[in-house]
Amino acid sequence: MAIAQPQGLRPHMHAAARVTAPALTKLGPVSSRILPSLVVLGAAYTVGTYVRSQLNREAGAMDRIFAQQNTPEVEKARKQQLQVETNGDPRNNLFNFLGWS
Template identity: 55%
Template sequence: MAITHPQGMRPQMPAAARMAATRSPVLSTRVLPALAVVGATYAVISYVRNELGREQSNFDKMFAQQNTPEVMAARKRHLLIEANGDPRNNLLNILGWTK
């Protein structure tokens, strides 16, 4: 059995509930997808930055073990650094620009 109300006596929703009902579609259709994209982008960038930092520290440890004074002296003799200059300081050495 359905409850019927007289014409002007229909119960009204509170104002706060009406505003929440009108805001939620805007929130779910515009804001949430944008937040999902920003969150996913941040996660990917953080992961890549973390992996690059880890790899850099691994390479730094590896090269620190190999760059002993004996190895550097042999390198100077082999590459004729005193006559031709150090190839690590060459303008075309893009990888060495950060140091």
């Protein structure tokens, strides 16, 4: 059984439910557009910096490994196997963007 309420009257509300948020938490229209952009740019910069540092670390590790194997005999065998004189050196290829410095 529901109690009928007269039209136009609202059910009782607590005083805490009627209090609006303080003006300090409400962002202005300019900062509400700028803040999300700054958060996205900051996150992208952080991820980019992390990826760059990891690539530099791995490149240094690979350089140390290849420096140990970079002897004249190995270079001669590599040039012969890859036919560097005929096809060109693949290290100078446009698609070798990881080797760019």
